[in-house]
Amino acid sequence: MPFRPRYTGLIDKYRDRLPVHDDTRIISLGEGNTPLIRLNNIPRECGRDIDLYVKYEGLNPTGSFKDRGMTMAVTKAVEDGCKAVICASTGNTSASAAAYAARAGIAAFVLIPEGKIALGKLAQAMIHGAVVLQIRGNFDEGMRLVKEVAQNTPVTIVNSINPFRLQGQKTAAFEIIEELERAPDFHCLPVGNAGNISAHWMGYSEYLEHGIVNNRPRMIGYQASGAAPFLRGAMIDNPDTVATAIRIGHPQSWELAWKVREGSDGWFDECSDEEILAAQKLLTEKEGIFCEPASATSLAGALRDIDSGKIPAGSSVVCTLTGHGLKDPDTAIRQCAGGVISVDAALGPVRDAIVENLA
Amino acid sequence: MPFRPRYTGLIDKYRDRLPVHDDTRIISLGEGNTPLIRLNNIPRECGRDIDLYVKYEGLNPTGSFKDRGMTMAVTKAVEDGCKAVICASTGNTSASAAAYAARAGIAAFVLIPEGKIALGKLAQAMIHGAVVLQIRGNFDEGMRLVKEVAQNTPVTIVNSINPFRLQGQKTAAFEIIEELERAPDFHCLPVGNAGNISAHWMGYSEYLEHGIVNNRPRMIGYQASGAAPFLRGAMIDNPDTVATAIRIGHPQSWELAWKVREGSDGWFDECSDEEILAAQKLLTEKEGIFCEPASATSLAGALRDIDSGKIPAGSSVVCTLTGHGLKDPDTAIRQCAGGVISVDAALGPVRDAIVENLA
Numbered sequence: 210m211p212f213r214p215r216y217t218g219l220i221d222k223y224r225d226r227l228p229v230h231d232d233t234r235i236i237s238l239g240e241g242n243t244p245l246i247r248l249n250n251i252p253r254e255c256g257r258d259i260d261l262y263v264k265y266e267g268l269n270p271t272g273s274f275k276d277r278g279m280t281m282a283v284t285k286a287v288e289d290g291c292k293a294v295i296c297a298s299t300g301n302t303s304a305s306a307a308a309y310a311a312r313a314g315i316a317a318f319v320l321i322p323e324g325k326i327a328l329g330k331l332a333q334a335m336i337h338g339a340v341v342l343q344i345r346g347n348f349d350e351g352m353r354l355v356k357e358v359a360q361n362t363p364v365t366i367v368n369s370i371n372p373f374r375l376q377g378q379k380t381a382a383f384e385i386i387e388e389l390e391r392a393p394d395f396h397c398l399p400v401g402n403a404g405n406i407s408a409h410w411m412g413y414s415e416y417l418e419h420g421i422v423n424n425r426p427r428m429i430g431y432q433a434s435g436a437a438p439f440l441r442g443a444m445i446d447n448p449d450t451v452a453t454a455i456r457i458g459h460p461q462s463w464e465l466a467w468k469v470r471e472g473s474d475g476w477f478d479e480c481s482d483e484e485i486l487a488a489q490k491l492l493t494e495k496e497g498i499f500c501e502p503a504s505a506t507s508l509a510g511a512l513r514d515i516d517s518g519k520i521p522a523g524s525s526v527v528c529t530l531t532g533h534g535l536k537d538p539d540t541a542i543r544q545c546a547g548g549v550i551s552v553d554a555a556l557g558p559v560r561d562a563i564v565e566n567l568a
Numbered sequence: 569m570p571f572r573p574r575y576t577g578l579i580d581k582y583r584d585r586l587p588v589h590d591d592t593r594i595i596s597l598g599e600g601n602t603p604l605i606r607l608n609n610i611p612r613e614c615g616r617d618i619d620l621y622v623k624y625e626g627l628n629p630t631g632s633f634k635d636r637g638m639t640m641a642v643t644k645a646v647e648d649g650c651k652a653v654i655c656a657s658t659g660n661t662s663a664s665a666a667a668y669a670a671r672a673g674i675a676a677f678v679l680i681p682e683g684k685i686a687l688g689k690l691a692q693a694m695i696h697g698a699v700v701l702q703i704r705g706n707f708d709e710g711m712r713l714v715k716e717v718a719q720n721t722p723v724t725i726v727n728s729i730n731p732f733r734l735q736g737q738k739t740a741a742f743e744i745i746e747e748l749e750r751a752p753d754f755h756c757l758p759v760g761n762a763g764n765i766s767a768h769w770m771g772y773s774e775y776l777e778h779g780i781v782n783n784r785p786r787m788i789g790y791q792a793s794g795a796a797p798f799l800r801g802a803m804i805d806n807p808d809t810v811a812t813a814i815r816i817g818h819p820q821s822w823e824l825a826w827k828v829r830e831g832s833d834g835w836f837d838e839c840s841d842e843e844i845l846a847a848q849k850l851l852t853e854k855e856g857i858f859c860e861p862a863s864a865t866s867l868a869g870a871l872r873d874i875d876s877g878k879i880p881a882g883s884s885v886v887c888t889l890t891g892h893g894l895k896d897p898d899t900a901i902r903q904c905a906g907g908v909i910s911v912d913a914a915l916g917p918v919r920d921a922i923v924e925n926l927a
Contacts, residue, residue, distance in 0.1 A: 211742070211745075211746050211780065212746055212747075212749045213746050213747065214747070215604055215606075215747035215748070216603055216604075216747070218603075238603070238605060238856055238857065239603025239604075239605050239624065239627075242601065242603075244575055244577075244597070244598025244601075244629070245574055245575075245598075246597060246598050247574075249671075250671075250673060265598065265629065268598075268627050268628075268629065269627075270603070270624070270627065270856075270857070271858070272892070272894055293926060295922070307856075308852075308856035308857070308858065309856055310856070311852065311853055311854060311855065311856035312608075312609075312855055312856035312857075313856075314609060314854075316925070316926065318922050318925070320918065323910060328687075328897045328898075328901075329688065329894045329897045331897070331901065331908075332893070332894070332897035332898075332900040332901050332904075333858060333893070333894070333900075335900070335901060335904040335907040335908065336848075336849065336852045336853075336858060336893065336900045336901075336903060336904055337852050337853060337856060337858065338852070338853040340909070340921070340922070340925045341907060341908045341909065342908075342909050342910075342911055342918060342921055342922075343908050343909065343910045343911070344910075344911055344912070344913045344918070345910070345911070345912050345913050346912075346913030350913040351913070354913065354914075354915060354918050357915050358915065358918055358919050358922060362919065362922055362923065362926070363926070364922065364926075383570070386570075387570050387571055387572050388571075388572065388573070388574035388575070389574070390571045421570065489695075490695065493667075493670065493695045493696050493697070494670055494695075494696065494697040495670065495673075496670065496671055497597055497629075497666075497667035497668055497669075497670035497671035497672075497696060498597065498629070498667070498671075499630070499667065499692060499695060499696065533631070533892075533894065534691070534692070534695065535631055535688045535691070535692070535892065535894035535895060536894060538687045538688045538690075538691035538897065539687075539691075541691040541692075541694070541695045542687075542690065542691050542694060542695075544695060545691075545694040545695055548694040548700060549690075549694065549700045549701075549702050550699070550700065550701050550702065551682060551701075551702045551703075551704070552701055552702070552703055552704070553703070553704050553705075554703045554704050554705030554709040554710070554713065555713075556713060556716050556717065559679065559701060559703070559713050559717055560717050560721065562699070562701055563654070563677050563699070563701075563717060563721055563723065564721065566675070566677070566699045567652060567675065567721070567722070567723075
């Protein structure tokens, strides 16, 4: 008989590794359990013997990895009697906070940078019923304001400075280990606020400590060149990049991420906007996987380091794709100038257009 | 030890129930395995004792249920030596065809109705590298042209008239049965081309025939009032609805769907655009689940039939949410007029806006 327990989200699944009680009311949308997809065409075309996977976090309920942390943060906020959550966001956190707050029946306040948020993310925060405050400033200023406001207002911060967020996010590493039956040799992530790379390292370290595996990956964090404080060795004040999800100059997990680099013998590197968009397009055209620009930073960097041999032949490599491409349709369409052919609804012109393009 | 086989898509999982061989090259993006989410707040608020679930098919790789059929259709097309696929589409089929063709390394031609396709879907077809033909006509005209063109051009049709499509799609019923340990009492679906309701019935019937369960659901198909040939009892020529994914007047699975209604003792009904959008908003605001407008047709109809008692108290009900809300950000934002508050990046105005909305 093929019956199996209904999948009810990552807290239920990893209950014994997360800070919840037997009677905790779980706020879940079935997050986690995302596919680890092996790339076929890109490794073959680049001619390197690499076992290359993407962890497609865009298939979480709100379309990004943030849901892994948000189910924990909102569950704990509700347990503590909180009636409202707040976050600063480049878009994905606000979408996730708005959705989980709706599921919990509490209020959500989100601060987003005016004009610098992808269309899909804005739609999400709005339709889930969050109070959307568009500030005349960037993410870092929003983050500062959220901390100030929360000091004397009854709202719980659900940015990744909320420690429960990283607890939830560490489960992505658990899933990868369970499917590969070991940790990969390298794990590549886009780095903005630097919470996710820290959370993955927590997860890998926990499975090592508990004897489930005997290895951990080297962690590689790639930043957009215009928003690369880890490369500059200092916070920066005016970050800018097409990869809006990592347009952050003052990462909140600064210390944690440096420790990950040290502890894993990993490294940070940067990618230009052109490299990021090229990797996004390569992945959609060659593998059929559509991620948002920021997500492609992990692949852009990995491919460069594979090509140079810094990631040596024979390695297993996982790239995290943080968000779905549908989050940012405008940037995708801008990459495809001249991509649509308008024709009359008649056989002649349709057949002509097809035959011409079949050649 | 928590190791488990890496999930590699629904063909690998249901290999013995699908028309593939041991040496078939599977074209997969890790589709299927979508969450069946139990609604909490909506049943409580409507005061009916109903076990109500949504099958969130928007969490397939390209954001819609079409991927279940497309992995089969493209796998078989490649097995047969085909070098190009073609479809007519209101958007989701073209996104899926483009993605799976990219993964397979073959060409995709998609015919979409000019100006009547949601932004996210257009972005998908374009960035995956499909040849996008925007025809001055609707889906039904596109479908007719696709059939004509395929007669003397070396392209394989991957619309749901391709029999492998429904084979793949039937697996959604398998998953529901496996998680509920029985079939639900009622299964509600949006009906456009009518392939999906037919595929679900195939899946339910197969598990019944093989003795895995001893029940099947009553199948309910809801259409948008402006595109409701099953309600009119005849094809219609100028369908119109905000639910663009089911803006179809000449359903290709016409005969099949009538047989489903008869065989399952089910029914068809219709929902107005206002009811559809209201259900979409209700689901996002009360449960944190964002689907595209067409998807909400299943919930809109189900809630009405639950309220009237046509779906009796004590029933288990599954509503299929066919596509993710991110497919159509514009329609979502139009539902949220006045939803964004612009403020300076300073504590005073931010705190004021929050305190005002906390009250």
